[in-house]
Amino acid sequence: MTYHTTRRRILGFTSCLALMGSLMATTGNSQASPTPQRAFTDDSASQSAQYAPLPSNQTFWDALALEPRDAWSRLAEAFEWQEDVDQARVQHWIDHYRQSPRNITEITERARPWLAWITERVEERGLPGEIALIPFIESSFDPTARSHRGAAGLWQFMPGTGHALGLRRGGGYDGRLDVARSTHAALDYIEMQAEQWYEGDIELSLAAYNAGAGTVNNARSAALSRGQTASYWDLKLPRETMAYVPKLIAISAIIAEPEHYDVELPRIEATPAIAEVPVTRPLKLDEAAHLAGISRTELAELNPGLLGHQADPRHVERLLVPADSAERLVARLSSGTSRRAVAADGDDVYVVRRGDSLSGIASRHAVALTDLARWNGIERLDALQPGQQLTLSGS
CATH class of the missing domain: 3.10.350.10 (LysM domain)
Incomplete structure (x- = not known):
């Protein structure tokens, strides 16, 4: 089956070709994850409707209440590739992940700040929910991860690919480590390649995300010459890329049916725990943390791309902050008295x-x-x- 994207914006034809030409020159987005691949679990991947007794002044629909979702069940609802679970390559990776249950807690706990927020970004674009799990196989959800080949961040962007996608480096900042910016860039990249080369086929775009579009296009040409359809499952690709989509589907299958696979995930709220706040002026992390009412350490952990501990709007467009602190930070940044108030504190x-x-x-x-x-x-x-x-x- 071919899975297609629904674009939320129009890319200029000329700029799209220029960017894709630059990306074609790269050798792939990431070549190896910095940590071993692991299995994942879920404590409530399914949900059911609960029916409360009907008071005399309520209708049936007033009384209908859905059981609250967590982040894993919300994600599972967006999965689109579960019909491929029976593929032999997928089953191999399901078995592999189930052999490492002690790694599950470590990985899923690390995903806690990011999972619901990334899921929401994937939902906004109408992409398969499995895409939100790419950081599991790329970086084990470590936003500071760096591979020995030079890839960095949750989405493991190589320097050349990151530069082509506008992930700036320099001035005390690395956009590949910026969770918000790199997530938007990764989703842009996946959608753009699917539309440019593969008629909306996301599985082929993911192969190109891993190995480079040139490698995938050559493999497709070879498959067509053999009389095959040139879908992802027909291609002869580098070993890592042959496993890339099967790993993703294997992880999603475990999350979709955790009880079936005898695994358990820590509960993560379905509502994103973080929010983006625009950076409109140079802002030290100390000051931003003070204005937001949080610790500097917490803010720094949410913004690992700020290597110099300062957000300069020439390099950084937005800060990630706890969702319940975002409104306060925005209000105080926009207030004419906020700067004097900070100075008066010490x-x-x-x-x-x-x-x-x-x-x-x-x-x-x-x-x-x-x-x-x-x-x-x-x-x-x-x-x-x-x-x-x-x-x-x-x-």
């Missing part, structure tokens, strides 16, 4: 005034000019702007 933040110079600020606060510039990621000493916030310590 002496470690200074709000630049008109006429200030970096050397003058350093002198008044008894810190070295070079330290002050380094702590704030300032390269041009004459580039201060009124209202800009400077940290006065390296902590």
Whole structure:
């Protein structure tokens, strides 16, 4: 069966060709996961309708209540490839994952912050739910994962592929490690390749995600010459790519029917635990954490792409924050008093005034000019702007 995408936006034909040409030059998105592949479990992949007694003032439909979903059951509802579970290659990987039950808890706990949010992004695009599990086989859901071949992040982007997809590197930032940005890029890439080369076939696009479109296209040509349909299951591909889609379906099969496979997943809420907040000005993690009412450590863990611990809008479009802190952070960032309020909390933040110079600020606060510039990621000493916030310590 061929699975097709429904695009939510129109890509310009010229820009699409240019980008695909760049991506064709790469050797594939990732060649090896940095950690062993593992099995996964689920505690409530199915759900049933519950019917409450009908008070005299209620209708049948008023009384109908669905059992609350968790993230795994929500994900399972979006699966589209379960008819391929009987494939021999899929069964091989189901057996493989079931032999490593002690790895299940580690992987699924690591997925806790990200799973529901990524599932929601996949749902928005109308993609098969299995796509949300790619980080399981790519990085074991470790957003800081790096392979020995140079791939990085949840989605294991190689440097060239990441660059072609707009995942910036430099200035204390690596977009491949940015969970939000890399997730959007990965889904864009999968949809774009499916439409550009494979008439919407997502399985073929996933093969290209792993091995490169050139490799897959050559394998398709060979399959057609043999009189085959040139679907993913007909292709002769590198060993890792031959296993790529079967691994994904095997994991999804276990999640769809956890009791059948005698496995169990930790409960994760179906509602995303994180939210994106636009970055509209240079923002130190210390300040952002203060405004959001969370710890700096928690914010840093949600934003591993910020290698320099500062979000600069020239490089970083959005921060990920706990969902219940997002509204507060947005409100305080947009408030004209938020900066003064932060400065008033202590002496470690200074709000630049008109006429200030970096050397003058350093002198008044008894810190070295070079330290002050380094702590704030300032390269041009004459580039201060009124209202800009400077940290006065390296902590």
